[in-house]
Amino acid sequence: MATENKNLSHYNKATIPNAKDFRFGIVVSEWNDTITEGLFQGAFDALIDCGALKDNIVRWNVPGSFELIYGCKKMQKSYDMLDAVIAIGSVIKGETQHFDFVCQGVTQGIKDLNVTSDIPVIFCVLTDNTMQQSIDRSGGKHGNKGTEAAIAAIKMAQLKKEAHF
Numbered sequence: 001m002a003t004e005n006k007n008l009s010h011y012n013k014a015t016i017p018n019a020k021d022f023r024f025g026i027v028v029s030e031w032n033d034t035i036t037e038g039l040f041q042g043a044f045d046a047l048i049d050c051g052a053l054k055d056n057i058v059r060w061n062v063p064g065s066f067e068l069i070y071g072c073k074k075m076q077k078s079y080d081m082l083d084a085v086i087a088i089g090s091v092i093k094g095e096t097q098h099f100d101f102v103c104q105g106v107t108q109g110i111k112d113l114n115v116t117s118d119i120p121v122i123f124c125v126l127t128d129n130t131m132q133q134s135i136d137r138s139g140g141k142h143g144n145k146g147t148e149a150a151i152a153a154i155k156m157a158q159l160k161k162e163a164h165f
């Protein structure tokens, strides 16, 4: 289902575990910071709304989406008691193929972190053709992908808690 048919900010708290005992890391890219700050706020507000404590949320910044890979890896290693990490970025297509390489690189890198570590990393990276598409997905008409990522982080933290291996 395309984003335009699903508001990214809608969630049913009755279907979401209480996050009061979970600890979250959030790594935020500074590229397109008007977008990434909106994504961060959406994620932070949703975590709190679902019971997370402010003191249980740690935030780091990195220069761009490609650095999310290293930032999330170090976050996992620095805080091994984290229950989930959210990687927040905004990649917007320019004139060259650089967009494709950044998007593929960060996608594969974050996938690898989910394979190599026991702490889930949630992919909250917008990969848009235009700034308007990014605005629409970071608190605009399609909702906020940061909110969606926070809900995913809570659900994956619960799965990690219940999984024995």
Ligand SMILES: Nc1c(NC[C@H](O)[C@H](O)[C@H](O)CO)[nH]c(=O)[nH]c1=O
Pocket: 029, 031, 032, 063, 064, 065, 066, 067, 089, 090, 091, 092, 093, 102
């Ligand atoms: N064009 C965008 C970038 N480019 C920068 C890279 O992410 C990286 O920081 C650089 O290549 C140095 O390693 N990053 C974004 O997050 N969004 C963009 O639109």
Ligand SMILES: CC(=O)[C@@H](O)COP(=O)(O)O
Pocket: 091, 092, 093, 094, 095, 096, 097, 098, 099, 100, 102
């Ligand atoms: C995603 C990018 O790196 C891109 O915005 C850079 O723009 P350009 O392809 O025009 O150099």
